[in-house]
Amino acid sequence: MAARTTLNTRRAKRRYAADASLLFVAAAFVLPLAWVILSSLDPRAGLKVKLPDGVTLDNFDAVLKPDITFTPLLNSLILCGGATLLTVVCAALAAYPLSRFRSRLNRPFLLTIIFATSLPITAIMVPVYALFVQVNLIDTMQGTIFFFTASQLPFAIWLMKNFMDGVPKELEEAAWTDGASSFQSLLRVVLPLMGPGIAVVTVFSFVAMWGNFFVPFMLLLSPEQMPASVSINDFFGNRGTVVYGQLAAFSIIYSTPVILLYVLVARKLGGGFALGGAVKG
Amino acid sequence: MVVSQRGAGPGERTVVGKESGSNRAPRLRTLTRALPVTPALVILVLFLAGPIAYCAYIAFTDLQLTGQAESSFTGFDNFRTAFEDDAFLNAVWLTLVFTFLSSIVGQNTLGLALAALMQRASKPIRTLTGGIVVTAWVLPEVVAGFLLYAFFRREGTLNAILDWLHLPSQNWLFTLPILAVSFANVWRGTAFSMLVYSAALNEIPKEITEAAEVDGAGGWRRMWHITLPMIRRSIGTNLMLNTLQTLSVFGLIWVMTRGGPGNRSQTLPLFMYEQAFQKSMIGYGTAVALLLLVVGSLFSLVYLRLLRTEV
Structure with missing residues (x-):
């Protein structure tokens, strides 16, 4: 006692x-x-x-103008939304054969994917810039979207495959017996059953791109195309003395979407959601 | 972590639908099955593998940004220049300091400490601290940079607190820029380690620690002899990912110091950027990038090895 x-x-x-x-x-x-x-x-x-x-609320009032807030946020949305959509679609398609079919190529492919996941993307930005200049993709939204997608895809495929492994194969077999093609069973059976997984991949990709500064900073040149992550620097450079209140207000407006997305997914799936599937094993 | 296959996919046995005809041509079937991988593969080859290959090529040329019609092959000149360039060696040194301080010492240790404390703390405080630390992590990189710029500036919060405590204040971004950006990286990145370690600690069965406690093992001894050995894989994974992440930090430092004053916080990514764009030496900048990429790949390979032992 x-x-x-x-x-x-x-x-x-x-x-x-x-x-x-x-x-x-x-x-x-x-x-x-x-x-x-x-x-x-x-x-x-x-x-x-x-x-x-x-x-x-004057600070918010001062920054809530088309050229300061709305255009950059819209650009961010086009870039990150487009790239996230492309990433999720490509990752879901790619994960399906990796998860469902046995092949000699699966293991080397997956190992390459994991290897690519941890490469420092920062290091290849200079050659990407040089390459984009040569193929006329520099300063284009589509070029930046494609690069964003490529940089996010390895991790997205890996996550997606792990989530897909969790959907029992038996459920699909019924669909096959009914004559459904692989594509139909992916679309109608597998993907609807892995809603949380898709949500995680989507939110994770979107949040990573929304906050990314270096990629648009290098690949976009014209100010009217810049996303919020780059345009926020104008508070220092182009507008004379720094109005810290406005910088703070803009920071809050710019950060709110990703914080909300994180809270939303974390609420639904528990904290550290993205790590569960990917990092710790 | 499962790299190998979980069971066979739908084999011939189960396939009744449209694929029944392709039994005669297994190669064709393999191709049809691999078809969904194509979009991802095309994007990865064009926009990731392509640039990496191009990187390996122009690192050996004297490509410049302006006014040069053609570049020529210069062999290892760029690398030779780099290792004789004091600014490059300075960047290597600062990168090592930055990585060691902020990733290995800072994020990793603080993350583990927070995770361990959270196991014992009461729920409201655990939630509060977790929420604050994770918010710092979720914030966009540039915003984090501005917040810590304000914090470390001469007129900023840190000096205000030091004044209040009657301690000497100083212009942190000028006197100790590399320390300031390292702290900034700790502030921003600790949540990741905290989440990894929280998950790892939750997996240790309660009975083991309780048994040790009843046997009279103190907190430190339990940590050292039981907890740490049991989560060593997570430690390896976490250190690896933290280090890779830290090696490629650009935005945070760019916003806080631009690599300055002078080049006193210029880590390799910032050095690479300056050489390639402010000095227009794309070839040289890319050579530095290639070195960074090689170091990153080595870490990446070690990470793969770590995962493989778990299969």
Whole structure:
């Protein structure tokens, strides 16, 4: 009995210690986030975290204009939406034979895919730029969409294949017996059963592209095509003195979609959703 | 992690529909079956394998950005130049410092510590901390860069706190730029390690740690002798992925310091960019890129080995 009580008090003590340490880390991590929220509401925002001199929505008002917010966000949406759609469709198609049919080529193909997953894409941007100049794809939305797709595909195929492996083959056999083709059974049987998997691949690809700065920064040139990840730098360069309140407001508007998407999927599938299928094994 | 096949696909036995005729021509059947892979394969070959091959080619030329009709093959000149170039060696050194500090020491250790603490902490605090750390991770790279730029600037939050504590403040982005961007990368990337380790720790059976606890093993000893050996695969995977991720960080540093002041926070990706575009030496920039790619590939191969032991 006595042993049990000491164990329990020891555990309680340990919990307080853990709580305190976590709160300390949380406090350190929250400071930059607090800055962006407080500054966006502050008519005279500076660089440090402080309570606003009165709450105002002027900063949001100032940035919610076509050339500052709407065009870049629309560009982001076209780029990332287009590339995500292409990625998900190609990945689903490619994952099907990998998951369903036995072939000598599967293993080498999958190993190559995993290998490509972890290549530093940053390193090939210079040659991609040089190549795009030669084939006239530089400064085009479609070129950038294709490159985004290629950079995301390895991981998407790998994830998709793992999710597809989870759909029992027996369910498909019934469809085959009824004379359905592989394509029909993929479309009507397999994909509807792996809704969460498709959601994960879609959200993961979209979030990764939405936040990507280097790819559009290199492959797009004309300002009117730039997505939000690049145009946000204009707050520093082209508009004279930096209005930090507006920069903060824009950062919030630009970040909100990905945070919402993450919360949505994490709620549905539990935290660390994308890692479950892919990383830890 | 299953790389090998999970059971045979629909074999001849099960196929009744349109494929019954193709039994006579198994090769044709293989081709039909491989057909859905084609779109992905075409995109991957054209936009990923192509550039990599092109990278390996122009790294050996003196291709420049402007005013040059043709480039010529120069063998290993670019690489020779690189290893005699102080700016390149500086970039290599800074990349090592950046990777070691932010990925191996920072993200990995802090992520493990957070995951371990979360096992013991009360639920509301666990949720709160997890939410904050993950938000930092989900934010777009450039936004994270701006937030930490504001944090480390002379007029920023860090110095305000140091003043308040009566500690000496300084212009972090000027005096210790590489340390500032390393911390920024820790802030942004720790969530990944935290999630990987949380998942790994959850898989350790409760009975094992409890038994050790009853036997009187203290927290550190349990961590060292039981927990760490049991999650060593996750540690390997996580270190590998963190390092690969950190090697290719560009946006974060670009936003915070542009690689400066001077070149004191210029890691390899930023050096490569500067050589290729600000100095118009595409060939030289690509040679540096190729080196980065080779290092990345080596890490990638080790990662593959790690996965394979699990099959």
